[in-house]
Amino acid sequence: MTSLKICCMGAGYVGGPTMAVIASNCPDIRVTVVDLNAAQIAAWNSSSLPIYEPGLQAVVESCRGKNLFFSTDIEKEIEEADIVFISVNTPTKTQGIGAGRAANIKNCELCARTIAKVSTSNKIVVEKSTVPVRTADAVRRVLACNDKGLTFQVLSNPEFLAEGTAIDDLQRPSRVLIGGEETPGGQEAIQKLVSVYANWVPAAQIITTNLWSSELSKLVANAFLAQRVSSINSISALCESTGADVSEISRAIGSDPRIGPKFLQSSVGFGGSCFQKDILNLVYLCESYGLNECAEYWHQVIKMNEYQKSRFTKKMVERMFNTATGKKIAVLGFAFKKDTGDTRETASAFVCRDLLAERAKIHVYDPQVKREQMMLEFDYTLNVNTTTEPDLEKLITTSPSAYDACDGAHAIAILTEWDEFKTLDYQRIYEKMSKPAFIFDGRNIVDQAALRKIGFEVYAIGKPWPSV
Numbered sequence: 406m407t408s409l410k411i412c413c414m415g416a417g418y419v420g421g422p423t424m425a426v427i428a429s430n431c432p433d434i435r436v437t438v439v440d441l442n443a444a445q446i447a448a449w450n451s452s453s454l455p456i457y458e459p460g461l462q463a464v465v466e467s468c469r470g471k472n473l474f475f476s477t478d479i480e481k482e483i484e485e486a487d488i489v490f491i492s493v494n495t496p497t498k499t500q501g502i503g504a505g506r507a508a509n510i511k512n513c514e515l516c517a518r519t520i521a522k523v524s525t526s527n528k529i530v531v532e533k534s535t536v537p538v539r540t541a542d543a544v545r546r547v548l549a550c551n552d553k554g555l556t557f558q559v560l561s562n563p564e565f566l567a568e569g570t571a572i573d574d575l576q577r578p579s580r581v582l583i584g585g586e587e588t589p590g591g592q593e594a595i596q597k598l599v600s601v602y603a604n605w606v607p608a609a610q611i612i613t614t615n616l617w618s619s620e621l622s623k624l625v626a627n628a629f630l631a632q633r634v635s636s637i638n639s640i641s642a643l644c645e646s647t648g649a650d651v652s653e654i655s656r657a658i659g660s661d662p663r664i665g666p667k668f669l670q671s672s673v674g675f676g677g678s679c680f681q682k683d684i685l686n687l688v689y690l691c692e693s694y695g696l697n698e699c700a701e702y703w704h705q706v707i708k709m710n711e712y713q714k715s716r717f718t719k720k721m722v723e724r725m726f727n728t729a730t731g732k733k734i735a736v737l738g739f740a741f742k743k744d745t746g747d748t749r750e751t752a753s754a755f756v757c758r759d760l761l762a763e764r765a766k767i768h769v770y771d772p773q774v775k776r777e778q779m780m781l782e783f784d785y786t787l788n789v790n791t792t793t794e795p796d797l798e799k800l801i802t803t804s805p806s807a808y809d810a811c812d813g814a815h816a817i818a819i820l821t822e823w824d825e826f827k828t829l830d831y832q833r834i835y836e837k838m839s840k841p842a843f844i845f846d847g848r849n850i851v852d853q854a855a856l857r858k859i860g861f862e863v864y865a866i867g868k869p870w871p872s873v
């Protein structure tokens with residue numbers, strides 16, 4: 406006997422894993438994930454899931470067909486549900502007012518319109534997508550326009566999972582945040598959603614707030630996290646100029662409990678579908694309220710990230726005698742972080758773009774990213790395609806292994822921190838490379854001293870940078 410029915414609109418990186426974890430912890434709840442994209446739903450129903458996430462396959466297989474379903478029958482599933490989650494993409498607007506900054510919430514509005522149109526009973530509608538503060542007001546007003554006299558309660562329940570650790574983050578969340586209206590109906594709806602999470606999340610970790618605090622907290626959480634990365638990355642540049650070591654600094658400052666050790670890993674720049682988009686959204690919101698100093702403050706986090714990405718390629722080229730033209734460069738890693746196949750806004754694509762501009766021959770290896778996906782990322786994010794770059798297909802090779810990518814290369818650029826790159830047989834790799842053989846470690850994961858002993862010229866982000 407199922408007591409509650411949940412429908413989630415959007416079967417992406419958030420909708421799929423989140424609903425799978427709800428279903429696995431709540432056997433009495435029937436959970437259906439729906440999407441406009443039939444291929445995506447077919448993949449969720451197959452043995453080859455549309456996203457790679459450690460532990461996901463096991464969770465999905467444990468409840469799929471029992472109380473977890475994936476469907477394209479959006480209208481039927483909404484109609485039957487008590488709670489409808491909106492977990493659709495909210496990308497940065499590319500055109501019109503706020504282009505390049507504001508989040509486009511058209512998908513959320515469309516979901517609200519569909520819910521209003523097909524519902525025949527009162528429902529709780531949960532914003533799971535990351536949205537600008539006060540979006541719940543728009544959703545509420547669209548829902549209120551239904552012609553059946555139905556009542557909808559809108560809740561904000563932003564998701565804090567990180568890719569690569571999504572299942573763990575969902576099973577043991579640091580907190581679940583639920584915002585709702587400060588009315589008896591709103592409070593009742595909040596309690597209903599609290600009771601879902603209470604099946605596996607300790608009560609003390611379920612935070613309830615008003616709608617606007619909940620919506621805004623999501624943007625603020627990402628802004629603070631990204632700010633830490635940009636802060637340590639700015640220091641990495643200073644380290645390279647002074648002989649200080651950024652890893653030693655991270656350890657030294659992170660031991661202060663007021664600072665804490667996490668998110669102080671210097672890198673070639675943060676990527677992913679969220680940080681940049683959400684900070685730009687925050688910047689736009691500040692500007693919209695006339696808070697230009699606040700907007701400028703947060704915008705600096707993005708600018709520092711741009712600097713870090715371009716700085717890396719510049720150093721590579723400088724080190725390789727100021728030319729990468731015709732040189733084979735092995736790029737190890739294309740995903741925006743390890744343990745995911747997601748390439749959205751990945752720093753690796755920006756470095757490849759800048760190396761392409763130098764006419765380098767790039768051989769990319771990533772254990773989870775297919776060539777088709779890489780090319781889409783170039784096209785979509787960077788507008789690099791065979792029209793803008795006729796030699797693209799010739800200049801970018803995708804390699805079946807790290808060893809293939811490095812064979813005969815002039816340089817290696819480590820751009821994603823996949824564990825397998827830490828334990829490669831670098832002696833074997835060195836022997837087959839052009840000399841001098843360079844390694845540019847954009848993630849600080851290799852043993853520099855050991856590699857120098859082999860004969861490599863090593864450059865790692867934020868590490869003392871031997872002069873030539």
Ligand SMILES: NC(=O)c1ccc[n+]([C@@H]2O[C@H](COP(=O)([O-])OP(=O)(O)OC[C@H]3O[C@@H](n4cnc5c(N)ncnc54)[C@H](O)[C@@H]3O)[C@@H](O)[C@H]2O)c1
Pocket residue numbers: 414415416417418419420439440441442445479492493494495512515516533534535536564565566567568678679
């Ligand atoms: N990716 C993350 O790690 C992460 C983490 C926390 C929050 N978020 C936020 O969650 C939201 C979703 O992100 P995502 O990474 O899952 O996006 P995604 O692009 O992976 O998935 C979104 C899905 O929604 C579907 N969709 C769009 N409009 C629809 C509609 N009207 N009806 C049904 N389906 C529709 C799309 O086809 C797509 O499959 C975004 O707002 C994002 O900022 C993402």
Ligand SMILES: O=c1ccn([C@@H]2O[C@H](COP(=O)(O)OP(=O)(O)O[C@H]3O[C@H](CO)[C@@H](O)[C@H](O)[C@H]3O)[C@@H](O)[C@H]2O)c(=O)[nH]1
Pocket residue numbers: 535564565566567568569627630634667668669670671672673674675676677678679680741742
């Ligand atoms: O010390 C660090 C930590 C992260 N990164 C980079 O920062 C980016 C983002 O990493 P991470 O935050 O781990 O992954 P996301 O999946 O983007 O998760 C972020 O964005 C999600 C979407 O909003 C939120 O839900 C998560 O809480 C938030 O961590 C990646 O390129 C990382 O390599 C660093 O360079 N140094």
